[in-house]
Amino acid sequence: MTDTPLLLRQDEDGVATLTLNRPQSRNSLSQGMLRTLLETFEALADDASVRVVVLAGAGPAFCAGHDLKELRAAEYGRAYTEALFADCARVMQAIVHLPKPVIARVHGIATAAGCQLVASCDLAVAAEDSRFATPGVNIGLFCSTPMVALSRNVGHKAAMQMLLTGDLIDAPTALRFGLINEIVPAQDLVSATRTLAVKIASKSPLTLAVGKEAFYRQAELPLAEAYAYTAKVMVDNLEARDAREGIDAFLDKRAPVWCGR
Structure with missing residues (x-):
């Protein structure tokens, strides 16, 4: 056990930046992380001081998806997996239903449920070196829940290409598919995302x-x-x-x- 928070929050100029804080596991979405995200989005919905939310990841990656080690340790018990995917679905819907725009700030990899997070956000700014994938097919576990958000963001053939091959796509391909809005140099990612967030936060x-x-x-x-x-x-x-x-x-x-x- 550790006292390190799973999610970091910083508020400035009407923008709340939420940072997934499990860098040692590429910010994988443990059940604890999902429930912390859900609680935070529920609180943000009623926070009048926040107009825009930025979702980011600590360490070398944005988010690698579900925590497979946690899944394996739980021995794939049905009650656990049902609760896990229900929590994940609630988080993704909380992003969509949040009455404030949510911007994904992506670096490194965004794979499986991490790619689902990007697709669920209203906007996404990505570093040049970012990569995206729904690779479940490679381990015998089709990315069915990530497919929901992905297929609502990109064309059907692009979504099926990602889902059926499991291949990583680069940032230019993600931009062409419509998964992200903008590509910026890695060193400019924080400032470019903040500029966009502050601009939106200036609106009613x-x-x-x-x-x-x-x-x-x-x-x-x-x-x-x-x-x-x-x-x-x-x-x-x-x-x-x-x-x-x-x-x-x-x-x-x-x-x-x-x-x-």
Whole structure:
């Protein structure tokens, strides 16, 4: 046992940076890590001081996926594995449902459930040397749960290529597939991600929350229903104080002052 925290948190300028802190195991997602992440995302949902979340990894990698040593030690007991994958699913959905944008800051490898984390985040900035894979097929364990997030981020053929081969793909390929937004030199990763996070954090927190929820909800609807739903969202959004302030500020050629309502 150790007193070293599984997750580090640093808040600055409306941005909460969460750092997976199991560098000795490439930040693998133990059950303890998953539950700590879930508790943290639940707390962040109600934290008005935070407008954007950055998810990063300590040490040489972003995240290598599930902790296979922990899985082996548990002797693959069904009750344990059911709880583990349920916890993982809750974490990934907590990222999507969090009313604040989440940016993955990726370096090293992001594999299996680590790649799932990247795909679950709203945005991803990656170092030039980062690599991505869903390699479960190589050890007889198809990456079925990572497939859910991956297939919602990249084209079907790209997703199937990653899932069926298990091969590592480089950052340019991940960018071409649509898994990440930007590639930067390794030495610029922290500053580039922070610049993006602070820029987003300068927007109305209400507008960010409304927009993120609407984005994911409309994506699952048929076209006509999506337009009907988003039209209502816009009508409701126009009644918010921040929308009125933003329009007035634009017309007055001044910076808006957000109140979050």
